[in-house]
Amino acid sequence: MKGKRLSEYTVFPNAPITEALLDIRVELPEDVDINKIETFHEHVKDRFPDKKTRGAFAIGVQLMPDGTPQSLPASGGPQGFLFRSPNENKIVQARIDGFTFNKLRPYENWTVFRSEAKSLWNMYVDQFVPKKVTRIALRYINRIEVPLPIKDFKEYILTNPEIAPKLSQFIDHFFMQVILPNPEIQAKAVITQTMEPATDKNKLPLILDIDVFMEAVYVDNKEEIWTDFEKLHVFKNEIFFNSLTDKAKELFK
DSSP: OOOOOGGGSOOOTTOOEEEEEEEEEEEOOTTOOHHHHHTTHHHHTTTOOEEEEEEEEEOOEEEOTTSOEEEOOOEEEEEEEEEEOTTSSEEEEEETTEEEEEEESSOOOHHHHHHHHHHHHHHHHHHHOOSEEEEEEEEEEEEEEEESOOSOGGGTBSSOOOOOTTSOOOOSOOEEEEEEEETTTTEEEEEEEEEOOOOTTSEEEEEEEEEEEEEEEESSOTHHHHHHHHHHHHHHHHHHHHHBOHHHHHTTO
């Protein structure tokens, strides 16, 4: 997929981004356990004072000889910690399986977001010394409030649910997801679209959730990660700008 350079895309003063996430999955040395992960808070508590445990739990079911299902005990436990800023619009996650930086609205721009994420990631690397990085991802969740009434979603968003012509064309709710490959940079995008109930301001929130990622192994050249994040960000922008009409973009100016 070839598109515009990053500098050629419009930066909107009222961008619809409700949350941006930068995620890095890793394989840590065997001696790094959940207690050591918790010590990451000492390095960030001035900016991220609030601490919460992040768990991972699984519940299974097995079939008995007579064919009846029986629940298995829940398994799992703490996998890491979430550290929040005082105003709760920034979160840094330190986990056994990786690192995530979340930025909630307001989102300034990619340069600011990337720089803070990179600074926090370097602290994670210095403290836990990952053996390797196995996956990198960017996710942007956009909430686009379109004025009602609306005759056709295509007035605002170009990928839409299609209803068979002989059925009612009224949609009470929809949820759709597609996965797009980008062979040029060896990446994929999970694009999720849905809608929320109309607001009291007579607007309909449309959700455009773009999750772009690369599954690759980085061992020695850590700077290569950030070169690839730039590629992912361009890929994300290509999807965002080519998914919306000019009428939709006017809402963000």
